Amino acid sequence: MDIRTKNKIESSLEIKVEPFRSGIRKTNPHKHHKYMEIVYLSQGEGAHTIDYDTYQIDQPILFFIQKDQMHHWNLQSDPKGYVIIMKKGFLDNSKDKQLIDLIGELSHYPSLSVKETSTINQLFDLLTKEVKLSGKYQHDIVEGLLKTLFSKLLNHSSPKVENQSTYNATFIQFKELLEGGDQVINSVNHYAELMHTTPQNLNSIVKNATGISASVFIGEYIIKEAKRMLLYTNMTASEIAFHLNFKDSSHFTRYFKRKVEVTPVQFRNS
Template identity: 65%
Template sequence: MEITTKDKIENAKDIKIEAFRANIRKTNPHKHNKYVEIVYLYEGSGSHTIDYDTFEINQPTLFFIQKEQMHHWDILSEPKGFVIIMKKSFLENSTDQQLIQLIGEMSHHPCVYLKDIDQVNTIFQLLVDNLKDRYDTQQTVIEGLLKALFAKFLHDTTPSTGNTHQYSESFIQLKDLLESSEQIINSVNHYADLLHTTPQNLNAICKTAIGVSASKFIGEYIIKEAKRMLLYTNQTVSEIAFDLNFKDSSHFIRYFKRKTEMTPSNFRTS
């Protein structure tokens, strides 16, 4: 059994927004080809599993699926809603830092239950309409509508404390490297070199952004990937250890147990 990768957007496009397909019921676990997917459902019932967490569909519901995350649906009644597929290139072409910050904030909420649907549905329909015949001058319109949409989501689902994460460009680049790399390397020095900075500065960047060291942040990604491989492939623990760049399986087992208080084999069977 191997992890299936799906690509739902044409190579020439960097963003796609459309109605959620009403015929979707059960899907096999899969991940996406290096893009973010945001799914909003205002009708339907069932569940949605992202990596190793299963969420009930209690409409209206928003799901945020990050690049490389595994997910699958178990929908029991006809769904209605919208889906946004967004490539890295869309954000690279944007000069609106507030939009990038809002997407960063949303990535911390894999599932949120919203308060109302009228305004959200209106914004989604405007986005669909504006993307039908997209031309360059519409980029500003699309970005403005996305900002309104994401701000609405965050306003409805998080306490209004005034505290938001302010991600630096370097932190966003590190996050993107971890999400898109074929192999995650358990080394702060490795990523510091790629970002043309020092390990000390990379630690400071991570602590400023999310309050943890660069080593811990990288470790979280390694454990996430290990859990995906344990759950969604038939690879042995030794094979997973090799793929994750551990020197041997015993080192990987000790590392995994220290982070999760379970051995890889116990996690797989639980």
């Protein structure tokens, strides 16, 4: 069984902001391959699962779903809120480092409990209108509104951002390479060569952004991918091992057990 992929944005668009669709109750596990999704709910009860973590919806609440993350909804009441869909191309066309840093900080928190809503609701409402307009300075207007919105969310949400991570374009490029390849390569040298930098420099950038080394970051991503495949597909251990670039299934099983303390089969059946 392949993981279901949904696409909710036209190919010609780089960003989309719209009200959260009313009437949604339950969705099947799926992912979005071409974009990240930021969901703000001011109404609604139930649960939202991202990868293998389930969050109870205690609104107002914000969810950050990264590209290729699995997620699904299980709602018990009519939701109300907004959705931002953002492709990599939107950020590639941005010259505003602060906006990229703010998105990086937000992406560190899959779920945020929002404390102040009046201004945030107004900003979302403005964005739904402005992203549909065209003009010489329209991209700047949208970026300005996004910066204000994301700054407000980080200032008036829990957990509070105290030790702020510094996300930059190089780190985002590294994540894109790691997440976008046909196979995951468990090698800092490999990604450093693709980015025309040294392993030491890449390690410094990743550590500054996340607090962990590049090799640990890659290892954590490999385990996340393995868990997704075990939970949401019928792929065998051999197939998962191939996708994650292990030499065989026994090597994958040993690696997984060392990191998770259970075998892949035990994790899938738990």
